[in-house]
């Protein structure tokens with residue numbers, strides 16, 4: 001089966017294959033490290049983690065590059081100060097200390113979310129030379145010009161400008177005015193290099209004097225350096241389509257004279273309690289805050305459980321339901337491990353084959369994960385009924401566990417390492433079971449209560465007692 005992905009560039013679902021038939025070269029815009037990642041960022045990064053894992057599930061290799069923006073990300077309303085420098089002033093430390101601190105925090109957060117790190121995490125501040133060379137090339141090719149120590153991209157020199165966002169001219173203009181400076185030749189031109197005003201904290205030498213790069217040039221330069229052009233897949237949040245990705249395309253195609261990236265994928269916004277997240281509305285949450293309240297697995301499951309191109313509304317109820325689902329999956333794993341039956345010829349193998357087919361078919365349809373998951377939950381219900389009826393052999397159960405492991409190579413919300421209880425607690429469980437068998441129910445109840453006080457909840461099943469942490 002062929003994976004189809006919705007390409008923002010063509011506005012169509014298209015069959016996806018890596019250009020070289022084997023290894024997918026993928027670039028995702030990473031965090032600007034001036035603060036903790038918020039829960040909306042987490043959704044975007046998870047979208048591409050699921051995509052990457054599913055590409056592997058289908059047998060592809062993936063080379064994933066994701067940048068760390070540690071310079072040059074302008075605030076919306078200010079020309080001279082970027083987010084990192086502003087935060088450094090607020091906290092009275094250097095911009096590089098801010099970047100270092102929040103880069104570490106970013107890696108910690110994604111590790112808890114079980115997002116696999118990219119193969120390469122290039123930092124903008126370590127690639128200034130490459131950016132300067134790219135800008136020189138753009139000037140040489142007539143796509144950029146220098147004014148007073150700053151360099152701008154000449155949008156008029158690139159007729160295809162706007163092909164990704166497809167915005168009407170007025171909106172392209174409105175977006176461009178954000179950084180309008182008198183010295184630009186045309187309002188839509190955008191900065192590739194900015195001269196550093198006196199006192200600007202982050203600055204590098206260049207052929208145009210001391211300055212710093214624009215945000216867009218970071219991504220086109222670093223993606224091309226590590227992946228070559230054209231590469232297979234460029235991703236990010238929907239808010240990056242314009243101007244960031246539009247400008248990346250103009251720069252890279254201007255610089256190389258050929259296509260930049262074959263597929264463009266964008267994840268939709270995350271709403272919180274029905275509204276766009278904002279600090280002033282009090283519905284702004286970092287990924288860490290949500291994970292601390294609802295567990296990392298529940299947070300991950302909630303954020304990946306809706307299709308990446310639909311708006312998702314984060315609520316406490318939704319997160320609690322996700323936590324329940326993750327627990328049910330975990331209980332299912334425990335139950336499968338306790339199956340000891342020997343009966344042959346059950347329906348289980350057929351159920352597995354049909355669920356796996358359903359899962360893959362839906363994921364192949366532009367990662368339709370909610371439909372894919374419904375196959376998994378139908379399967380779980382039917383498998384549980386078979387276990388209940390004593391129709392499942394130990395061999396079947398282990399085939400189900402293997403199937404769950406394959407699924408979880410994409411979903412990453414289950415735990416398969418079985419926890420060993422300390423011997424002392426296991427002895428209490430065994431002793432209680434012995435009391436129960438000789439019908440000494442008061443002793444059994446006392447032991448159950450003792451275990452409960454130590455945080456172990458027992459559940460008696462036809463296969464024997466099962467424990468979980470309470």
Ligand SMILES: [Zn+2]
Pocket residue numbers: 028029030219244
């Ligand atoms: Zn980017």
